[in-house]
Each structure stands twice: as C-alpha cells, then as structure tokens.
Amino acid sequence: MQEPKAVRFGRLIVALLASAAVILSSPFVGELRSALLAAYPARFRFIVGGVIAGFVAIGVLVALARGVRGRVFGLAAAIVLGFLYSQLVATGNPNVDAVEHVHFIEYGVVAWLFYEAVRPLDDGRVIVWPLIAGVLTGIVDEFLQWYVPIRVGEAHDIFLNAVAVMCGLGFALSVDPPSRLTIPLHRRAIRPVAHGVAVVVLSFAIFFQVVHLGHRLFRPDLGMFWSRYDEAGLIAAQQDRQARWKTNPPAVLHRLSREDQYLSEGLWHVQERNRAWGAGDSFTAWRENMILETYFAPVLDTPTYDTPTPPRWPSAQRAQVAAIAGPDPGFYMSRAAPYPIYTWSRPAYWVSIVVIVAAVVTAC
Secondary structure (H helix, E strand, C coil): CCCCHHHHHHHHHHHHHHHHHHHHHHHHHHHHHHHHHHHCCCCHHHHHHHHHHHHHHHHHHHHHHCCHHHHHHHHHHHHHHHHHHHHHCCCCCHHHHHHHHHHHHHHHHHHHHHHHHHHHHCCCHHHHHHHHHHHHHHHHHHHHHHHCCCCCCCHHHHHHHHHHHHHHHHHHHHHCCCCCCCCCCCHHHHHHHHHHHHHHHHHHHHHHHHHHECEEEEECCCEEEEECCCHHHHHHHHHHHHHHCCCCCCCCCCCCCCCCHHHHHHHHHHHHHHHHHHCCCHHHHHHHHHHHHHHCHHHHHCCCCCCCCCCCCCHHHHHHHHHHHCCCCCCCECCCCCCCCECCCHHHHHHHHHHHHHHHHHCC
C-alpha cells in the first residue's frame, strides 16, 4: 500500500532538517573537538573511534533485525568502502583522521534519511536522489567551513562526504532494497535527475573556483608560492589591512563571521616559517619570512586571534637567519598552503563547466 503524502513529506522534512543540522553545526565542531582534545588528550582518538564503532555496530544490528542476512553484500561493501577510503586519504595524524571519520556517520545518516524519503519511487532513483542531496549537503557544508574562521573547507572533504553518502546508501539498500535498480527511460523520470546532476556540477564548480583557483607568484629572491590573490591583489590587501588593523586588529575570534582570507594566507606562511625554523631548516624559514615581509607585513605586526603576540622576528633573530640562509641562491617552492591552489584559466574552466552542464541538461 502506498504511503500517504503527508508521511512522505514528513520524511523529506526530516532529511532536510538533518542536512541543515550538519551544515549549521560545522562552525562549532572545531570548538567541540578542541574541548574534547584538551580534556582527554591521550584518549581523544579512542573516544571518537569508539563513538563511530558504536554507530556502526548499531547499524549492523538494525540491519540484521530487519532481515538483511540475505543481502549482507551491500552492508559489507558499505563498511569496506568506508574503511578503504579512510585509509587512502589518511593524513597520518591520528586525531585528525579520527575526526574525519565522523563524516561517515553524519553523511551516512543523511543519505539514509533521504533514501527513506524517496523510497516509494521503488526504482534506481532511490539511489540517485539521495546521492544528489547528500553531495549538495557536503558542498554547502564545506563552503560554510571555508567562509567562517578556523574551519577549512576543500574539495578533498567533499569527496570524503560523497563516499560517506555512498556508504549510507549501501546500508539503506541492504535493509530495504527497491524492487528494481533501473531508472524508467522516460523524460518525466530522467529529466529531473539530469537537472539535479546539473545543479551538483554547477555548485561544485562554483565552490572549486572560489576555494581552489588562484595564482602562482614567483620572485627569484623569494621563491614560488601559491595564493588566491595575484600580486596586485596581495599588495592592495596588504595596504588595506595596514590601514584598518591600526584601529581594529583581528584580535578576537568571531565564530559567526567571514574569514579574512588574507590573514589566513599570512598565517599559513607564519606556521610554515616557524615549523621550518624549529626543524633546523633555515633556508625554508628565511624564504617564508621574506614572503611574509614582502606581502604579509600586517600579519607580522598585528596581534590576531591566532597570534596574540605579533610574529615578526626580532632583529637579532632575523640577522642570524639571514646570515645562515640569506646568501643561498637556491630555488624555493613554498608548501605553506594547506590545500591545492590551481592556476587554471578561469574562462577556459567555465567554458568547460557550461559545456558539461548543457550536455547533461539537453541529453534528456
């Protein structure tokens, strides 16, 4: 018997609310992680890992209780896919990797809720629509993380979220599979799906341009580094911050505010300079410091929420490092950026995206 429309609509609302909760909680997840890590530094990853294992165990028990024994392949595939992908993209930092594994719980639940919302379709669309909805949720989530301070949003995490959605779908399919996995070959069924795919492609393209397209800057005395700004943009941003930060320094973190990407880029180079100097790599430390002095002077001279004491080197330390590494003419390539920045042509990029979107939409 077909479910009443009110029930189906209610399930869709629940799925949308769950997606909104994942997105809107993202600015605060970092604070929760930091508090938990500060309280339990030695047991942090075991606590997070235990919570994840508990959710997986509950999912398996629910699946078995609903008669999944004959369809265990999909459930096993979901678990194996999640494990293998998490190992493939592991950073090597157990605490960071443990937190990234939480994505599999969040997005697995989102996928399952959307699956339940469209389950009456009873064909291959019950896979496609939750996948579209889950990936869109991930894109908006990462966009918000990129927009607000401290959190980092990048394409890597969108792919992680998409894999988590697929794992959730594997669980859902094992518990309650549709009668067929094919999609009806008529325009009324296919066209909405094509439009949904086009929205995903366009949304990801916008995200990718904002976050990952930038510029490569090079000067023989500094080396090569990547930035979202071109050289003129960096100089203009430097002059702007020098004027504004004299009376309004970014000394207090406002969680619900727009991240200053110029400040963030400057802090990338401060962290890389300090890491290199602590590791005894004076050449890298000197070149990073020169990049900072040339393009990020306000970051060196202003107290911020990340550097309460301005991080400009004292003159004696600067002279020491200059004497060691300054005369070295070797080529330098900065690795300060925490995620890839590509120097692709924007016009060519958008021509490609328009062609893809047009092909998807007009194919149906």
